[in-house]
Amino acid sequence: MYLLLAKINKLLLPSFTKQQLDLSKAKKWQMTIIGWRYYVTTRALDDSK
Numbered sequence: 001m002y003l004l005l006a007k008i009n010k011l012l013l014p015s016f017t018k019q020q021l022d023l024s025k026a027k028k029w030q031m032t033i034i035g036w037r038y039y040v041t042t043r044a045l046d047d048s049k
Contacts, residue, residue, distance in 0.1 A: 002043035009037050 013033055021030065 002040055002047050005040045006044040009040055013037060 013036075016026070016030060016034060023031075023034075026034070
């Protein structure tokens, strides 16, 4: 399930690393997206083992 979510995130959500976003200047909605992507990515990596 998390592998599918990770692929959907990659397609739909913006990549803030490519935009070189400074985390100290990130808005709350950007931090929410970063947290969500982190959560899904770590779960997807655990599922793939």
